Amino acid sequence: MTARSRVLRAAAVLVAGAAWTAGAIAQGVHKLGDLEYAQAGGQALKLDLYQPSAPNAPLLVWLHGGRWEVGSKERMPLGALVEHGYAIASLDFRPASQARFPGQVHDIKAALRYLRARAPEYGYDATRIGILGESSGGHLAALVGTTNGRTELEGTLGEHLDVSSEVHAIVSYFGASDLLTILAQSTPYGLGIREPALKALLGGLPNDEEALARLASPVFQVDARDPPLLLLHGDQDPQMPINQSHELEGAYERAGLDAKLIVVHGAGHGGGAFFDAERTSLVAAFLDEHLRRNLASDASEAGSRP
Numbered sequence: 021m022t023a024r025s026r027v028l029r030a031a032a033v034l035v036a037g038a039a040w041t042a043g044a045i046a047q048g049v050h051k052l053g054d055l056e057y058a059q060a061g062g063q064a065l066k067l068d069l070y071q072p073s074a075p076n077a078p079l080l081v082w083l084h085g086g087r088w089e090v091g092s093k094e095r096m097p098l099g100a101l102v103e104h105g106y107a108i109a110s111l112d113f114r115p116a117s118q119a120r121f122p123g124q125v126h127d128i129k130a131a132l133r134y135l136r137a138r139a140p141e142y143g144y145d146a147t148r149i150g151i152l153g154e155s156s157g158g159h160l161a162a163l164v165g166t167t168n169g170r171t172e173l174e175g176t177l178g179e180h181l182d183v184s185s186e187v188h189a190i191v192s193y194f195g196a197s198d199l200l201t202i203l204a205q206s207t208p209y210g211l212g213i214r215e216p217a218l219k220a221l222l223g224g225l226p227n228d229e230e231a232l233a234r235l236a237s238p239v240f241q242v243d244a245r246d247p248p249l250l251l252l253h254g255d256q257d258p259q260m261p262i263n264q265s266h267e268l269e270g271a272y273e274r275a276g277l278d279a280k281l282i283v284v285h286g287a288g289h290g291g292g293a294f295f296d297a298e299r300t301s302l303v304a305a306f307l308d309e310h311l312r313r314n315l316a317s318d319a320s321e322a323g324s325r326p
Contacts, residue, residue, distance in 0.1 A: 049072060051070050058130040152190075
């Protein structure tokens with residue numbers, strides 16, 4: 021199937037579901053709320069699981085935005101992808117004020133281990149997992165995806181430390197990628213938001229915490245083993261400069277990896293344009309190519325073995 025035909029197939033399915041919101045569960049979608057995936061400092065870490073009616077759906081993990089400090093798993097704008105046949109786990113994780121970097125990464129990787137370990141119980145397919153996020157959640161999605169198997173970022177949370185936290189596709193909606201350049205790229209308005217957020221995340225400004233800022237920047241973590249990447253960014257974003265996505269796309273290109281940047285012309289930081297039928301069909305086609313194709317290939321290879 022060509023890339024164009026995948027987009028057209030996805031668009032046909034998604035047009036009807038484009039108006040789905042977190043407050044409205046579409047017919048045939050099953051939600052399991054407040055599943056505890058780990059404990060951290062006596063605090064329960066929870067997720068919501070959305071599943072389509074068909075069994076063995078490929079699994080996606082959604083990370084909300086909110087300056088690494090606010091936001092909630094309740095903000096889950098990918099309902100059209102559930103209708104398209106994906107199971108989605110929307111995570112809560114500790115705010116930066118409670119868990120400085122790499123605390124949030126430890127939380128997310130614990131959730132990935134939990135979700136993979138519990139796949140037989142919940143009935144989705146966690147053989148290959150996609151991770152998606154917006155704004156600070158987009159940064160975390162890219163960082164988790166570019167640090168598959170990195171021991172220092174795994175953490176020790178949860179009950180499934182022997183299970184892989186690997187992901188196989190990344191979608192970052194207007195996320196950060198280089199914490200050492202983001203302030204220089206920011207407008208005065210953006211600086212007013214990013215400086216306090218980065219201080220909370222790192223314990224200081226990036227130039228004062230350079231080693232930590234480098235470890236927290238996906239552009240410095242890219243290597244030849246990283247999963248395919250899709251970036252979406254508005255060219256009028258006043259909070260998260262679009263050059264952040266250009267930098268990560270460039271790092272992928274230099275490593276010879278699969279990356280694509282979709283520029284949403286006229287868009288600022290977030291908004292419905294990123295989750296409309298057109299953009300969602302492109303995201304669905306990307307996920308279908310890198311998750312469903314490989315699931316089918318794995319099944320075919322297993323069936324051909326003696």
